[in-house]
Amino acid sequence: MATEIQVTFDCADPAALAAFWADLLGYEIAPPPPGFDSWPEGLLALDIPPERHNDASAVVDPTGAGPRIFFQRVAEGKSAKNRVHLDVRAAPGLEGDERMAALEQVAERLVATGATRLERFEPALPLSAGQIVMADPEGNEFCLD
Known part of the structure; x- marks a missing residue:
């Protein structure tokens, strides 16, 4: 099942x-x-x-x-970093500068809708293709990946 x-x-x-x-x-x-x-x-x-x-x-x-x-x-506000977060696959199939440029475009659009940009991690292949850490309008962290 x-x-x-x-x-x-x-x-x-x-x-x-x-x-x-x-x-x-x-x-x-x-x-x-x-x-x-x-x-x-x-x-x-x-x-x-x-x-x-x-x-x-x-x-x-x-x-x-x-x-x-x-x-x-809920009555209480967010008080600490998320222990679980969502990775939003915003640049599937892209690599390197092209991938990071696509993530930057999405991040810019999201900031205009109330998100906050927190940090950018550069590609460090083979383990990381690079990502941008964001927070939604209430501070919940997520990654553009």
């Missing part, structure tokens, strides 16, 4: 973080529950108070290949 995984982010603003990651990964906001045309319609019909409408959000891979990513609101 195959096991599926879901990646979960604790965060302060699930809707905003879901929109950021959907854009970065080419994912879509998860559809509303069956029978509803929109999330607001579904949440109201389920008697979820308006102040709880941004307690959670999720994004899904439109091809069905990647894992679902879930964002849940």
Whole structure:
């Protein structure tokens, strides 16, 4: 039996973080529950108070290949470096200067959408092809690799 995984982010603003990651990964906001045309319609019909409408959000891979990513609101802020992070394969098949230039373009676009650039690691073949460490708008680290 195959096991599926879901990646979960604790965060302060699930809707905003879901929109950021959907854009970065080419994912879509998860559809509303069956029978509803929109999330607001579904949440109201389920008697979820308006102040709880941004307690959670999720994004899904439109091809069905990647894992679902879930964002849940928590009271506490991020306090330390992530022990687990995502590597976003932003330059598959590219090497050397061409690869790093492609990663730089993605990093620049992400900074414009609220990400923070943290560090660049130059290629050190054969073990590392180079990467750029980033943080999403809430400070969760990830690598452009």
